[in-house]
Amino acid sequence: MTIWVNEQIDPSGIVYSCIACCDKQQAEECHESFQNNLTDTQKEQGWKATMRIVESWDEVPVSALKLN
Secondary structure, eight states, rough: OEEEEEEEEEETTOOOEEEEESSSHHHHHHHHHHHHOHHHHHHHTTEEEEEEEEEEESSSSSSSSEOO
């Protein structure tokens, strides 16, 4: 199973928001949205949007919104 995990991470490395799903297109749209929602100021401060792939729901952060 492939699970895409999208995260917005603050400058100190804390996950601010997280959405995980099994649909690649949905994950890509989410990632784009996460990137577009970061302001220039946030980007300058070190905020980032990441997308990573995991193989198990056990690897998804507990706080994530999980979409099947």
